[in-house]
Amino acid sequence: MSISTIYILVAAGLLVFSFVKNREKTTKALMVAGRVALMVLPVLLFVFVLMGILEVFVPREVFTSLLGSGHGVLGIALGELLGAFALIEPAAVFPFAGFLHQSGASYGAVVGFVMSAILIGIVTLPLEIQQFGARFTITRNVIALLLIFGLGLVFMVVL
Amino acid sequence: MNMKHENAASEQHKKNHKGSPELVKSAIIYIALAVVAWLGTTIITPQEGIHVAGIVYQTFAGVLAIIAAVFVLIGLIQVWLTPEQVSKVLGKEAGWKGLLLSATLPMILGGSLFVIFPLLKTLRGKGARTSSVVAFLFAWSAKAPLLPLEIKFLGLPFAALRLGAIPILAILGGLLAEWIVDKPLRDAGLEIPER
Numbered sequence: 200m201s202i203s204t205i206y207i208l209v210a211a212g213l214l215v216f217s218f219v220k221n222r223e224k225t226t227k228a229l230m231v232a233g234r235v236a237l238m239v240l241p242v243l244l245f246v247f248v249l250m251g252i253l254e255v256f257v258p259r260e261v262f263t264s265l266l267g268s269g270h271g272v273l274g275i276a277l278g279e280l281l282g283a284f285a286l287i288e289p290a291a292v293f294p295f296a297g298f299l300h301q302s303g304a305s306y307g308a309v310v311g312f313v314m315s316a317i318l319i320g321i322v323t324l325p326l327e328i329q330q331f332g333a334r335f336t337i338t339r340n341v342i343a344l345l346l347i348f349g350l351g352l353v354f355m356v357v358l
Numbered sequence: 359m360n361m362k363h364e365n366a367a368s369e370q371h372k373k374n375h376k377g378s379p380e381l382v383k384s385a386i387i388y389i390a391l392a393v394v395a396w397l398g399t400t401i402i403t404p405q406e407g408i409h410v411a412g413i414v415y416q417t418f419a420g421v422l423a424i425i426a427a428v429f430v431l432i433g434l435i436q437v438w439l440t441p442e443q444v445s446k447v448l449g450k451e452a453g454w455k456g457l458l459l460s461a462t463l464p465m466i467l468g469g470s471l472f473v474i475f476p477l478l479k480t481l482r483g484k485g486a487r488t489s490s491v492v493a494f495l496f497a498w499s500a501k502a503p504l505l506p507l508e509i510k511f512l513g514l515p516f517a518a519l520r521l522g523a524i525p526i527l528a529i530l531g532g533l534l535a536e537w538i539v540d541k542p543l544r545d546a547g548l549e550i551p552e553r
Contacts, residue, residue, distance in 0.1 A: 214430055241388035250413065330478075338535050347527075
C-alpha cells in the first residue's frame, strides 16, 4: 500500500468519524476543503510550471552556487530572503522547497526558505504593524530571521 | 472592552477573508499566468515546452492524492478546532504553562497570517503576554496539516526535525521578544501588568 493510499484512507476515516459525530460540521468541513482546493490548486499549477521552467532554463550551478552547502551560511540567509519575498500559499511552499533541494540547495537554505516563507511576509507587514505596532513587528521579525538562521545551521549540521 | 476587540477582530477577519467571487478571480489569474508562462516557453522552444508540461503533469499526478487528503484534513481541523478555541484554551493558562501551550498547541492549526494576526491581537487585548503571542505565531508556522506534503517533498527527517525544533524556537522567540518589546515599560519603572 502506497503512502498516498494511506493518507487517503486516514482522511476518509476521519471524515466518516466526523460525519457520524456531526453531519452539519462535516458538510461545512467539505465546503472548507473545496474552498481551499479552489485557492490552492491554481497556485500549485503556477508553481509547478515555474518549477519546470526554472529547471529547463536555469542551470543547476546557479542554485548550487547560491543556495548550496558550498555557499556556506550565506545560503541560509539567501534562502530566508527568497522566502520573505515569496508570495505563495503555504501549501505551495513545500513543493517549491523540494525543487530547490533537488536543484542543489542545502537543507539549511531550504529550511530558511520554508520558515521565512510561512512566517515572514513582506505583504503582511503593514497588517502586522497596524495590529501590533512597529516596535513589536520589527522585534518579532528580526528575532524570527535570526532564529530561522540558527535553525538553518542546525539543519546543515544534522541533515 | 473584550467584546469590542472581538468584533473588531472578526470584522478584520472578514475583510481579509476572500469571498467566493474573489477566490474565483484569483484562481483564474493564477491559471492564466501558468498558461501564459507555459505558452511562452513552448513558443521559444517547443521541445522544452513539452518537457515542462511533462514535469507539471508528473508533479501533479504524484501529489494529487496527498493534496486531496490534506484538503480534507484542513477542512476537518477548521471546523472541529478553530484558532478561536485554541486561543480560548491559552487564555486560561498563565505563566510557564501558558507559554508551553502557546509554543505547541497552535502547531496543528492551518490558516494564513491574515487570519492569525487579528486573532492574536484579540488575544493580546485580553491580556496575553508578549511571549505567548510570539510563541503562538512561531508554533503556528509548523503547519502540521501540511505534513504529508512536507514529507513527500522534503523527506521525513526534514519534517521531523523542523516540527521538533519549532516549540524550542517558539519559546526562545517568545521570551526574547517579550524582553525587548516590554523593555520601555520596565525602564520607565512601570510594572508589566500581571496577566
